[in-house]
Amino acid sequence: MTLQIVAGTANPALAGSAAGVLGIEPATTVVERFPDGELRPVVDGLRGADVYLIQPTSPPVNEHVMELLLLVDACRRAGAERITAVIPYFGYARQDRRGRAGQAIGVRVVANALASAGTWRLIVVDPHTSALEAICAVQVEMLTAVPFLARQLGTGPLGEQAWEGTVVVAPDLGAVKLAEHYGRLLSRPVAVIRKTRLSGTSVIAEELVGDVRDRPVIVVDDMISTGGTIAAAAEAVLDHGAAPEIVVVATHGLFVEPAMERLGRTTIQQVLVTDTVEQLTAPEMPHSVCSVAPLLADAIGRLHRDESLDDLLART
Structure with missing residues (x-):
């Protein structure tokens, strides 16, 4: 054939x-x-x-x-x-x-x-x-795509030195195995947030398990849709004393409204996604795309x- x-x-x-x-x-x-x-x-x-x-x-x-x-x-x-x-x-x-x-x-x-x-x-x-x-x-x-994304973290604007002291954060219980995968690849510890979904676009983060105080974090998920989960995670780690240098990594960057506005109000420093979803416009924040x-x-x-x-x- x-x-x-x-x-x-x-x-x-x-x-x-x-x-x-x-x-x-x-x-x-x-x-x-x-x-x-x-x-x-x-x-x-x-x-x-x-x-x-x-x-x-x-x-x-x-x-x-x-x-x-x-x-x-x-x-x-x-x-x-x-x-x-x-x-x-x-x-x-x-x-x-x-x-x-x-x-x-x-x-x-x-x-x-x-x-x-x-x-x-x-x-x-x-x-x-x-x-x-x-x-x-x-x-x-x-x-x-996790190994591809993990490798690109070391070649992006933050570089490999940014992994020093970094904690990988799962924004909800469903992302724990994903965070552990990134943690193994980057040789970094993992923290977990417990969230409650209020609606299709709104969530609240209720609890964080792990130590993020004074440490930069990498929030990982399989997708970014409306940005509610990621924004809640960013707020939660800051409430627990994390450094403001927050990096977000997700395989699928849907960026459905109001994702850009919502993420733009956070201290997120960098967003890394793949091109599984066509990226037609650049988000209003530092943004990198890793091709699959x-x-x-x-x-x-x-x-x-x-x-x-x-x-x-x-x-x-």
Whole structure:
């Protein structure tokens, strides 16, 4: 089977970069949009191919999910031998359980729809739920960008010397394993904040376990959406005597309003994210982007050659 990369419209630059690392050109893809909002993707030259369709389901999530489903069907009807959906940011992954009766489990619905459309396998990067593999009816490869981000921390404006005395902070209990991963890579201790979510955009930090007094901190999370969790964490560490030099690291930088305004009111010195979500505008603060194109290209190349991904996978 020949290797083919198909790019959706959610992040064509990332798809193009990954294809470039692999030394190929993305397949010809056109996504027509009708006046009423309907999408009609058309792809060419995929008969018998091993297709990797790169489309993060970033905001607007619903449109990008629908485009992904239609692209999978288009690839199938173009004669692709097998179709792997590469979803660097998997929207709806936060909806992995019911908070009360009558709620939908969104991640299960999207996963089932992808399988029904003809997806053979999924590749995701640092998904919000580690249960994704168990939820999906198809094979899931969960990659991690954490080693890439940890390495870039040492080459950014703060440099490796900033790790001296630094504490890695998990902004909530759900990020503890992530913080421990960063802590191992950076050889730094870990502190944990316990938060309570008041709404989809508002949280409060109630307790901090660990010593951050007079020490710079690195707050780590899988994503920055509205910035509520990160802003609450920044306030909490300052309340516990941390140094004002706060660095934030997250795989997925959604920056949904009012994230920029909210984070701009904190003492955060630097934000580091990846390009799993297309970064169209520079946030109103120091901001660095670490590309996951080499990670995706490495995984795609290995899967195409039926090689192991063991050292690229997220550990849960």
